[in-house]
Amino acid sequence: MPEIMDSSTAVNDSTVSGDASVSSSGNQMPPPKAEKKKRNLPGMPDPDAEVIALSPKTLMATNRFVCEICNKGFQRDQNLQLHRRGHNLPWKLRQRTSKEIRKRVYVCPEESCVHHDPSRALGDLTGIKKHYFRKHGEKKWKCEKCSKKYAVQSDWKAHSKICGTREYKCDCGTLFSRRDSFITHRAFCDALAVESAKEPVAPPSVEEEPDPQTVDPSPPSPPVQSPPSVPTSSPTISLILPDQTPESQDDPIPQSTQAIDDTPTPVQVASLTASSSSSSNNGSTRSTVFASLFASSTASGSMHSQPSGFTDFVHATAQADPMHDLGPSLSIEPTSLCLATNHGSSIFGTAGHECRQYALPPQPAMSATALLQKAAQMGAAATNASLLRGLGVVSSTSSTGQQHWNAQQFESGSASLAAGLGLGLPYDGGSGLKELMMGTPSVFDPKYTTLDLLGLGMAAGGGPTGELSALMTSIGSSLDPASTYGNAEFSGEKYGRSS
Amino acid sequence: MKTEIRGNASSLPLQTSSHFNSSSQNPLAGALHGCLGNLDGACIEKLLLHCASALEQNDVTLAQQVMWVLNNVASASGDPNQRLTSWFLRALVSRASRVCPTTMNFNGSSASKHRLMSVTELAGYVDLIPWHRFGFCASNSAIFKAIQGCPKVHIIDFSITHCMQWPTLIDALAKRPEGPPSLRISVVPSWRPPVPPFLNVSSEEVGLRLANFAKFGDVPFEFNVIEDLHNPSYDNNSSNFHYDMLLSILNPSTLGLRDDETLVINCQNWLRYLPDDQKGNASRDVFLCMIKRLNPRIVTVIDEDSDLGALSLTSRITTCFNFLWIPFDALETFLSKDSIQRAEFEADIGHKIENIIGFEGGQRIERLESGIQLSQRMNNSGYLSIPFGEETVKEVKEVLDEHASGWGMKNEEDMLVLTWKGHNSVYATAWVPSCGFDEE
Numbered sequence: 001m002p003e004i005m006d007s008s009t010a011v012n013d014s015t016v017s018g019d020a021s022v023s024s025s026g027n028q029m030p031p032p033k034a035e036k037k038k039r040n041l042p043g044m045p046d047p048d049a050e051v052i053a054l055s056p057k058t059l060m061a062t063n064r065f066v067c068e069i070c071n072k073g074f075q076r077d078q079n080l081q082l083h084r085r086g087h088n089l090p091w092k093l094r095q096r097t098s099k100e101i102r103k104r105v106y107v108c109p110e111e112s113c114v115h116h117d118p119s120r121a122l123g124d125l126t127g128i129k130k131h132y133f134r135k136h137g138e139k140k141w142k143c144e145k146c147s148k149k150y151a152v153q154s155d156w157k158a159h160s161k162i163c164g165t166r167e168y169k170c171d172c173g174t175l176f177s178r179r180d181s182f183i184t185h186r187a188f189c190d191a192l193a194v195e196s197a198k199e200p201v202a203p204p205s206v207e208e209e210p211d212p213q214t215v216d217p218s219p220p221s222p223p224v225q226s227p228p229s230v231p232t233s234s235p236t237i238s239l240i241l242p243d244q245t246p247e248s249q250d251d252p253i254p255q256s257t258q259a260i261d262d263t264p265t266p267v268q269v270a271s272l273t274a275s276s277s278s279s280s281n282n283g284s285t286r287s288t289v290f291a292s293l294f295a296s297s298t299a300s301g302s303m304h305s306q307p308s309g310f311t312d313f314v315h316a317t318a319q320a321d322p323m324h325d326l327g328p329s330l331s332i333e334p335t336s337l338c339l340a341t342n343h344g345s346s347i348f349g350t351a352g353h354e355c356r357q358y359a360l361p362p363q364p365a366m367s368a369t370a371l372l373q374k375a376a377q378m379g380a381a382a383t384n385a386s387l388l389r390g391l392g393v394v395s396s397t398s399s400t401g402q403q404h405w406n407a408q409q410f411e412s413g414s415a416s417l418a419a420g421l422g423l424g425l426p427y428d429g430g431s432g433l434k435e436l437m438m439g440t441p442s443v444f445d446p447k448y449t450t451l452d453l454l455g456l457g458m459a460a461g462g463g464p465t466g467e468l469s470a471l472m473t474s475i476g477s478s479l480d481p482a483s484t485y486g487n488a489e490f491s492g493e494k495y496g497r498s499s
Numbered sequence: 500m501k502t503e504i505r506g507n508a509s510s511l512p513l514q515t516s517s518h519f520n521s522s523s524q525n526p527l528a529g530a531l532h533g534c535l536g537n538l539d540g541a542c543i544e545k546l547l548l549h550c551a552s553a554l555e556q557n558d559v560t561l562a563q564q565v566m567w568v569l570n571n572v573a574s575a576s577g578d579p580n581q582r583l584t585s586w587f588l589r590a591l592v593s594r595a596s597r598v599c600p601t602t603m604n605f606n607g608s609s610a611s612k613h614r615l616m617s618v619t620e621l622a623g624y625v626d627l628i629p630w631h632r633f634g635f636c637a638s639n640s641a642i643f644k645a646i647q648g649c650p651k652v653h654i655i656d657f658s659i660t661h662c663m664q665w666p667t668l669i670d671a672l673a674k675r676p677e678g679p680p681s682l683r684i685s686v687v688p689s690w691r692p693p694v695p696p697f698l699n700v701s702s703e704e705v706g707l708r709l710a711n712f713a714k715f716g717d718v719p720f721e722f723n724v725i726e727d728l729h730n731p732s733y734d735n736n737s738s739n740f741h742y743d744m745l746l747s748i749l750n751p752s753t754l755g756l757r758d759d760e761t762l763v764i765n766c767q768n769w770l771r772y773l774p775d776d777q778k779g780n781a782s783r784d785v786f787l788c789m790i791k792r793l794n795p796r797i798v799t800v801i802d803e804d805s806d807l808g809a810l811s812l813t814s815r816i817t818t819c820f821n822f823l824w825i826p827f828d829a830l831e832t833f834l835s836k837d838s839i840q841r842a843e844f845e846a847d848i849g850h851k852i853e854n855i856i857g858f859e860g861g862q863r864i865e866r867l868e869s870g871i872q873l874s875q876r877m878n879n880s881g882y883l884s885i886p887f888g889e890e891t892v893k894e895v896k897e898v899l900d901e902h903a904s905g906w907g908m909k910n911e912e913d914m915l916v917l918t919w920k921g922h923n924s925v926y927a928t929a930w931v932p933s934c935g936f937d938e939e
Contacts, residue, residue: 114580114828115920117540119821123921130904131920155904178901180636180667181626187666187712188618188705196711 049103051118056109059132077125110136130154171195543572543584544820550591551813551856562595576836579827586849587820590856614843615699618661618708624696625663627844628829629902630925633917634767634801636898637927639668640891642763645797645929649761651681655754658767659691661698662705666712673716681719684709685755687748689727692772692864694854695847723755746782749789762795771802771867787880791932797885798930800873804916804923807855807867819855823848825919832903870914870926882930884913891915 063073065080069087074080105121106128114120115131122128130152139149141156145163150156168182169175171191176182186192546569553562566588573585616624625631646652656662665684672679688702698705706722713720727748748754756762773783790798805822809815826848834841854865868876874884892910899906899917907918917925 111539114540114578114824117544119544120540120824120828120920120922127921158900158904178626178898180632180898180901181623183670184626184663184666185619185622187669188622188708190619192715193708193711196714 049105049121051107051121052104053107053109053116054128056132056136059109059129060137108132108135540580540820540824543569543580544817546572547584547587547591547816547820548813551816554591554595555812559595562591566591566595575842579824579831582845583820583824583827586845586852587816587856589849590853593853594857613695613697614846615697617699618705621661621663621696621698624840624844625660627834627840628826629899629906629917630826630829631660631663631768632898633895633906633908633915633925634927635664635667636895637887637891637915638765638767638799638801638929639664639671640894641799641885641887641927641929642668642765642797643671644888644890645885645931646680646761646763649680649796651683651757651760652763653683653685653757653760654763654765655685655687656765656767657687657690657769658765659694659769660696660767661702662686662709664765664767665709669709669713669716669718669720673713673718679716679718681721682713683721683723683760685723685725687725687727692769694772694864695850725754746785746789749786749793751793754793756793762793764790764793764795764798766799767801768803770800770873772864773866774861774864775808775866775868784876784880787877787882791881794932796931798882798932799928800877800930801925801927802870802873803867804870804926805867806869806872807865812856816856819852822924823852825922825924829903829905829919832905870916870923870928871912873926874912874914874928877928877930881933883933885929885931886913887915887927887929 062075065074065077066072067074067080067083067087069084072083074083103123104125105118105123106125107118107121108115108128108131110116110132113135115122115128115135122131133151134155137151139151141150141153142148143150143156143160143163145160148159148163150159162177166177166179167175168177168179170182170186170189172189174185174189176185546565550562550565550569553559553565569584569588569591572581573588574581575585576582577585625635642654654665656664658664662684669682672682684706686702686706702724703722706724710720710722725748770783770786773786775781775783803822805818807815807819807822809818827845830838830841830844851865854863855867858864877884887910892908892915895908895915899908905920907921909916909918909923913928915927916923917927
């Protein structure tokens with residue numbers, strides 16, 4: 001099983017197993033499936049890295065690393081290097097190895113795979129091998145306890161170790177395999193809140209003694225009072241609010257003002273920040289807090305105070321700027337913060353304005369025109385295929401990412417371009433996408449390999465709005481094949497830019 | 500610079516022959532397979548680049564055509580690349596066609612339909628992938644170490660995850676051999692940017708639950724919600740998020756600082772929302788400078804590791820695409836294509852994409868910088884980095900071991916970085932002011 005070696009790399013520390021011969025200079029023996037590309041890697045941390053694509057056979061081989069001195073094979077490069085040290089190589093040879101190896105990254109040979117793209121390359125050989133097995137390989141290893149299957153033996157081992165061993169159960173019944181998830185869930189779970197509310201909480205400490213100053217009934221549910229001198233485990237909520245007067249409620253969350261022992265509804269507790277300095281006594285703060293709680297909560301104590309009260313606070317603290325009457329109606333546009341002045345205008349103006357001072361990044365090698373032409377051809381085929389599907393040509397579905405988009409897109413329905421273009425996109429509007437695409441297949445006929453994608457021939461050069469409406473019109477009309485074919489040719493010369 | 504499209508019809512075997520009954524019905528089947536049928540990231544990236552470039556040059560026609568093509572690629576329920584592309588497309592369409600308002604209106608004037616989660620749903624959300632948990636763990640561990648010996652601790656929490664970070668810290672403190680310190684956590688809800696994930700309860704409610712939890716662990720606990728005077732009626736849907744004025748409350752009394760407390764400042768997925776225009780709105784630096792004056796014991800900064808603040812749309816779009824593929828890929832490994840949790844997580848990333856790609860100026864609130872850039876900024880602002888100890892590294896590794904095996908971690912230059920298949924995703928750093936105060 002030969003493997004492509006980089007001809008510029010003089011030393012090969014990795015050759016294929018089973019092949020006892022050692023090559024000290026590059027040898028190029030292209031196996032049928034392997035390919036190797038060298039390229040710049042946009043988006044990659046190391047743009048100088050050499051991209052290597054190994055063949056599936058190579059990836060699945062073991063003992064790829066062979067010592068050139070004694071031909072002993074190793075599964076890992078690190079092990080080989082360790083072994084090589086034992087040979088007491090002259091310093092020069094060792095040095096050569098480390099100097100001349102460029103950083104290598106590996107891509108997956110599987111074209112449909114996300115890691116086939118160099119900017120998604122994996123940095124080590126083990127990684128790409130494991131990936132290949134996991135994603136494209138057969139799952140040969142099976143967990144005995146839960147029957148889960150794995151393609152990589154180490155994954156299976158790792159799973160078997162923990163399978164069924166660690167399970168955390170919340171009082172609400174949910175099971176967790178991860179401790180942090182369990183803890184976080186438990187902290188916020190209703191089960192905990194209910195539990196604390198139920199018990200009159202009689203732990204040994206002093207904490208449950210209700211503060212006589214508080215308005216009763218205040219059962220020791222959160223927040224709990226404790227005598228000022230012993231701030232033990234009693235939690236307290238306090239809201240640093242400038243204003244204590246009852247205010248109108250903006251907050252959509254219903255406020256409950258009594259029976260704080262019930263469910264953990266938000267209990268508003270306000271502390272008099274205006275008067276409290278940073279050295280305020282915890283206890284007195286809390287009792288004051290409780291008093292004001294019930295005072296303000298009767299009026300559905302809102303956390304969001306009206307600004308009029310702020311004036312007093314502002315003066316009291318004497319540190320804040322005297323901003324008055326910043327009512328909720330005040331809306332300083334965020335854009336006023338910065339000097340961008342054309343935030344509201346069309347994007348074209350804005351973007352162009354901003355970018356003119358900067359050199360555009362280098363344009364892709366393939367021109368936009370060519371790319372679109374190619375895509376148009378493929379698009380024709382794609383939608384054609386989908387049309388076939390729509391006509392009942394069934395394909396077997398695969399469970400991996402191989403399942404193509406066109407499998408989901410085609411249902412009958414009238415196209416609504418507005419929906420498709422702007423409002424019907426993913427997650428909450430998949431239908432719009434389908435509709436848009438449904439609109440297009442009727443455009444295509446196998447014998448037309450090129451087409452005016454958007455039927456914009458007549459509308460080129462208009463303003464943004466004009467273009468858009470032209471677009472909508474043309475795609476809308478493209479539902480009628482006849483009208484589209486009037487503008488059938490995809491003319492590259494409309495787009496006179498160099499890239 | 501870029502590679503050739505590998506969708507060369509002539510050289511590719513037809514993998515998806517099962518789609519067609521017979522090849523005679525589809526002469527372009529090979530071409531189908533070549534690009535759109537088998538689209539790889541490089542191809543999509545090129546399309547996005549073309550679209551961005553067209554938008555920057557005011558070439559509407561080309562932009563729309565590329566969008567049309569992307570539309571054929573994108574799918575909300577396809578493979579990770581398709582799903583990611585669908586969110587990019589949405590952002591581009593939103594940008595190109597302001598006449599069609601989307602559900603994400605960053606002007607704040609229209610009522611946006613934000614998905615509200617319950618606290619327990621959010622608890623599950625932050626643990627779906629280690630994207631957040633990594634930062635929580637590293638940060639909590641560093642904080643735990645830094646506050647040893649301090650009887651009273653005050654944490655000011657700037658984050659977008661509504662205090663999901665704190666249960667594990669409270670738990671760790673409760674189990675400390677020497678007993679827990681008194682813990683106080685403060686949040687400033689009006690400083691939370693209008694980005695998902697959104698909760699269906701108030702910060703006070705969150706605080707209540709934390710308090711309850713702390714009580715069970717016998718941890719003396721207090722929760723403070725700090726109202727911002729200038730932003731009184733914060734609501735999730737508005738973008739009334741005026742940082743320059745907000746900074747005026749960064750003083751000891753408004754924050755309610757107490758002399759006997761050790762101060763901890765936690766910035767988790769938050770610092771990137773502080774404006775940092777070259778044109779003069781340097782809130783980010785001002786913020787760092789001002790909190791330094793508060794003499795915190797430790798300042799933890801966690802954020803996503805990518806430089807997404809470039810002025811040029813084309814460079815942002817490619818960087819963004821080459822970064823956000825990571826969570827999409829990670830989700831694919833263990834959640835099915837029609838998993839709702841997955842779709843929701845991806846939608847929130849889509850929200851981010853829409854802001855990065857679709858908006859400019861003050862409305863573009865996502866201004867992420869890389870870990871290295873952030874470190875530089877912290878150094879320039881007078882902070883020293885605190886290296887993460889072995890304990891922390893071990894804890895983080897344990898957390899990652901509980902997740903899919905593609906997650907890893909690197910520890911370089913006092914920065915812990917979460918990696919997915921070797922690619923950087925989230926960084927965690929810890930800092931301390933490097934010397935005494937400047938003049939107040």
